Amino acid sequence: MKETAPEKLALLYERFKDVCLVEKEVWHEIFLPRDAAKGVIxxxxxxxxxxxxxxxxxxxxxxxxxPLGTNALAAAIQQYRDHISFIKKG
Incomplete structure (x- = not known):
């Protein structure tokens, strides 16, 4: 199921950025803690x-x-949001 909720998408774009920076490449699978927007995770x-x-x-x-760092990757993700989507796997 394609994720469309704005709050969840914001978390997913942030997580995508962090994973790409750590792995030093574009990553095609990410994990997001359930209820990440609520207090204790x-x-x-x-x-x-x-x-x-x-x-x-x-x-x-x-x-x-x-390789240009957090700000450059965040700006690129923001610019290309229409081309990036997240499909929740069961």
Missing amino acids: LTSRQDRYEVVINDQEVEAALEANI
Whole structure:
């Protein structure tokens, strides 16, 4: 199921950025703790999301921004949001 809730999308874009920076490449699967927006987080309960980037040029641009750091990657993700989607896996 494609995620469309604005609050959840904000968390997913942030998590995507963090994972890409740690792994030093565009990552196509991320995990987000359930109820991440609420106080105490149980990290043993996570939802898995497939990251879908619908344009290879966008993926290349994101990849190129990873070595430039947090701000550059965040700006690229913001610019290309329409090309990045998250599919919740069961």
